[in-house]
Amino acid sequence: MKASFNFFAGLTLLAAFTGCVSGHGPVVVGNPDDTRPLTTRIEPQDIRNTVEKMTESLLADPGVLEATKGEKPILDIEVMKNRSQMIIDMKNITDSIRMRLIRSRQFRFVDRSSSGVDITIMDEQAQLGLTDPRKAVRPGQQTAAQMYLTGELTDMSQSDGRTLHRYYKFSMILKDLRTGEIVWADEKEVSKVTVRPIF
Numbered sequence: 001m002k003a004s005f006n007f008f009a010g011l012t013l014l015a016a017f018t019g020c021v022s023g024h025g026p027v028v029v030g031n032p033d034d035t036r037p038l039t040t041r042i043e044p045q046d047i048r049n050t051v052e053k054m055t056e057s058l059l060a061d062p063g064v065l066e067a068t069k070g071e072k073p074i075l076d077i078e079v080m081k082n083r084s085q086m087i088i089d090m091k092n093i094t095d096s097i098r099m100r101l102i103r104s105r106q107f108r109f110v111d112r113s114s115s116g117v118d119i120t121i122m123d124e125q126a127q128l129g130l131t132d133p134r135k136a137v138r139p140g141q142q143t144a145a146q147m148y149l150t151g152e153l154t155d156m157s158q159s160d161g162r163t164l165h166r167y168y169k170f171s172m173i174l175k176d177l178r179t180g181e182i183v184w185a186d187e188k189e190v191s192k193v194t195v196r197p198i199f
Contacts, residue, residue: 076145084155
């Protein structure tokens with residue numbers, strides 16, 4: 001009877017141990033100061049941290065401050081490219097970066113997405129005689145971009161036994177279109193480590 005009790009007690013401890021190890025999925029090691037559950041996927045806090053870090057780096061860079069000194073150049077931003085294996089709304093990330101840069105008041109922006117519609121509306125108004133011909137906006141009068149911001153997301157994974165390392169890297173480049181010079185470049189890495197359960 002005692003041996004039987006010890007056997008079942010041992011099974012109970014083993015089940016508790018494996019439950020602690022496996023839980024509802026793999027054990028993920030991230031920032032030791034962050035006790036929130038993590039996954040190997042890019043999470044909202046990773047996006048927020050990346051947007052903050054990249055925009056702060058750009059706005060505080062001596063080369064950018066020198067290039068924008070005394071003027072507010074027109075900045076065009078390309079939607080960041082996703083070269084990772086994960087499906088992410090890169091337009092949303094790009095829009096967040098644009099919004100922060102607009103609020104900085106260091107650049108001016110032109111909405112290229114609606115420029116074709118704007119021209120069509122102006123043509124229609126002119127043809128219907130709804131605008132003053134002397135004040136009408138003519139082709140070639142729109143402001144051209146002076147700087148161009150591009151970026152991309154890449155990832156890489158490496159397996160070591162039960163441990164899976166996944167690295168994500170956001171990289172961005174600011175280019176002066178007048179000179180072709182790269183004014184600023186920076187990158188931010190996000191590292192995730194997954195330990196697969198024993199059982």
